[in-house]
Structure formats: structure tokens, C-alpha cells
Amino acid sequence: MMAASAALALALWLLMPPVGVGGAGPPPIQDGEFTFLLPAGRKQCFYQSAPANASLETEYQVIGGAGLDVDFTLESPQGVLLVSESRKADGVHTVEPTEAGDYKLCFDNSFSTISEKLVFFELIFDSLQDDEEVEGWAEAVEPEEMLDVKMEDIKESIETMRTRLERSIQMLTLLRAFEARDRNLQEGNLERVNFWSAVNVAVLLLVAVLQVCTLKRFFQDKRPVPT
Secondary structure (H helix, E strand, O other), X not given: OHHHHHHHHHHHHHHOOOOOOOOOOOOOOOOEEEEEEEOOOOEEEEEEEEOOOEEEEEEEEEEEOXXXXXXXXXXXXXXXXXXXXXXXXXXXXXXXXXXXXXXXXXXXXXXXXXXXXXXXXXXXXXXXXXXXXXXXXXXXXXXXXXXOOOHHHHHHHHXXXXXXXHHXXXXXXXXXXXXXXXXXXXXXXXXXXXXXXXXXXXXXXXXXXXXXXXXXXXXXXXXXXXX
């Protein structure tokens, strides 16, 4: 009985999470992108949490709809209006340093009564806390005289590579948005060309039928009616 109790206690102890792991702090806020359909005459807002003393970059682009324009506003967690744009096709805005709280991004299509808009936007965070963690880690690993390559050089190379990779991802995302907008424009133009081509063909056929009927009427035998 004692052995069974000890085995059960050992199993429960192994299943318990380590102390302090759950309180390690909130997970880091990651970059995000979103594409949504904004109906005509409507306004839609999004809220994004941000840490303090970081950098927030917001990029948006209208990739579908007549006019390819929309109203955009960005408010701080305190309700301060940071950005206000009217009927723009795209925009890039950076907030640095950020305040801790929820930022409010609004897209307004109330000026349009017919056309809905397809909107793409992306949020990019650059937290200064990550840089501080890298600095602390580097100080813990030193002294540098024990290494063949200086830790400072390794840090600079890693940081440069990380920055270039992030910029490459951002550029690829923007290129996808441009490609989607161009494809929507081409599909719209194709629909208009097909519609008016069908109208022209129908008009030509109608004119041809009318001409044939008119010519037949001209060349008909007009014999006098016998009395």
C-alpha cells in the first residue's frame, strides 16, 4: 500500500508544471495581416493590443472595388487621433514609441452608396524588449576573450539578417496585395469588355435584320388588286 501511494505521488509530481513557468509573462505580440470586405456605406474598426515602448507599423491597401479608395483613422489607447486620411488607396504609418493598450484602426466606406471595397492591412511590431533580452544574453555569455569571434560581431550579423528577413516578408506581402489589386482590376475590365462586346454584337445583329427586312420590303412585287 505504501509503495502504491509513493508511486501515485511521484506520478502526480511529474505531471505538475514547473513553478514559475506560468508566470513568465504574456506571449509576445506577433505581426499580422488581414483582408476583409467593407460593404458600401459602412464603417469597420479593429482593435490591436500593443506593448509599451515598441514600434507599430500599419500598412493598408484597397485591392478591390470601384475607385479603390477608403477613409482611414488610427487612434491611440487614450483616444487620441494619430492618423486621419480621406479617400486614399493605400498608406503606411508608424507609431513609435507605442503606449500599452489597444490601438483602434477604422476603415470607412460610408461615402460610397453602391460599391463595396476589398481592403488588406498589415500590422508590424518591433519590440525594444527583444533587443534588451539579446543584450542581457550577450553579457551573460561573455567574456569575449574566450571566443575566437567577438560576440558583438555575431550580434550585428544576426540582427542584420533578422531585419532583412522581416523586410523581405513585408515586401512579399505587399507584392501579393498589389497582385491581388491588379488582378481585380483586370477581371473588372474583362467583364466590362465582354458586356459591351455582347451589346455591340446584339446591336449589329438587330441592324442586319432590320436592313434585310427593309430591302425585302423595297423589292416586293406590288401588283394591283383586281376589281
